[in-house]
Amino acid sequence: MNALTRALLCSTLLSCLAPGQEPPRPVVYNDIGGDGSLTLDRAIKAAYGGRYAIVDTGAAQGYAGPRPTAGELPRTASGPSGEALEGYVLAAYIVDTEGLVRDPVILKATGARLAAAAMDAMGRWRFSPATLGGSPVASTAAQEFTFGAQAPADGFKVDHIAVYQTPQVLLRRLPDSGAFGAYIERLRQVARHFFVGVTAPETLSVVVELQPGRRSRVWLVSSRRAGGSAELAPLRALLEAVAPADALEGPAAFAIVASIAGGDPGSPAGDRQSPPPVPEEWGIVSAAAGAGVPYGTDAFLEAVWKGAR
Numbered sequence: 001m002n003a004l005t006r007a008l009l010c011s012t013l014l015s016c017l018a019p020g021q022e023p024p025r026p027v028v029y030n031d032i033g034g035d036g037s038l039t040l041d042r043a044i045k046a047a048y049g050g051r052y053a054i055v056d057t058g059a060a061q062g063y064a065g066p067r068p069t070a071g072e073l074p075r076t077a078s079g080p081s082g083e084a085l086e087g088y089v090l091a092a093y094i095v096d097t098e099g100l101v102r103d104p105v106i107l108k109a110t111g112a113r114l115a116a117a118a119m120d121a122m123g124r125w126r127f128s129p130a131t132l133g134g135s136p137v138a139s140t141a142a143q144e145f146t147f148g149a150q151a152p153a154d155g156f157k158v159d160h161i162a163v164y165q166t167p168q169v170l171l172r173r174l175p176d177s178g179a180f181g182a183y184i185e186r187l188r189q190v191a192r193h194f195f196v197g198v199t200a201p202e203t204l205s206v207v208v209e210l211q212p213g214r215r216s217r218v219w220l221v222s223s224r225r226a227g228g229s230a231e232l233a234p235l236r237a238l239l240e241a242v243a244p245a246d247a248l249e250g251p252a253a254f255a256i257v258a259s260i261a262g263g264d265p266g267s268p269a270g271d272r273q274s275p276p277p278v279p280e281e282w283g284i285v286s287a288a289a290g291a292g293v294p295y296g297t298d299a300f301l302e303a304v305w306k307g308a309r
Helices: 003-010 038-048 113-122 167-173 177-194 233-242 280-289 298-308
Strands: 028-032 053-057 067-070 087-095 101-109 124-128 130-132 135-137 139-147 154-164 202-210 213-222 250-261
Touching: 003 177, 003 250, 028 038, 028 130, 028 135, 038 087, 038 101, 038 139, 087 113, 101 113, 113 139, 139 167, 167 233, 167 250, 177 202, 177 250, 213 233, 213 280, 280 298
Parallel strands: 028 053, 028 139
Antiparallel strands: 067 124, 087 101, 087 139, 130 135, 154 250, 202 213, 202 250
């Protein structure tokens, strides 16, 4: 067999394998910082690890995720008698280099008909494929479907935004409502995906301080564990990695008060009339400065910023 013939045969991959050797698994890229969910990341790898070689990557490696170009997210589904169904589906899928959905997998569903509706919708989706260094690559992805009025019983749900400064100060310092709203939404998405599948009730506040120059610091206040616990450290890192909104003139501080799996009924943080949540680290700075120091003053916010890890 000459070299040219062998090269042509090897282009099929299988013909060059030694007897008993398994063919190489297709490579797919997994954005470890894209959704913030450790639970979801594990579920995706469990679903595809036996069939694909999964390579973790991220923006720092030149990765850009797939972008939808066609298809819809269904919100309704019907039962056998035409009745409207309510429920929840979580699905994973591969977006190939042509932007097509491959090998969709239902990770969680409250009913077979809802799972079927989600699978049917995904078959019509189209994407601009993910890229790595500008070249198209296959990638993992996941999507939640909520049918009817029912929201998922688990996971992260925003209750309200709490503030530490006067409205006049915040209006001067925060960017326009569109840019600030987009930043809040990015933080919400990271936290929501981090807690996918979590069913233990908890009230959690994401406390954010913005500084001019698009800088941010995040603290966490939980109703059932220390905000600085090892369990929450990855979430804090992911939230601080989100490109922040810019603050003008000086620091701006706010908190996203949220519930996980319905929230902790014994926590006052979920009450909109309660004072804004105070991170443990803030309490330490306040105690050192003397009782009664307002949390929203520039001097205090500068102090907690310098004290942040």
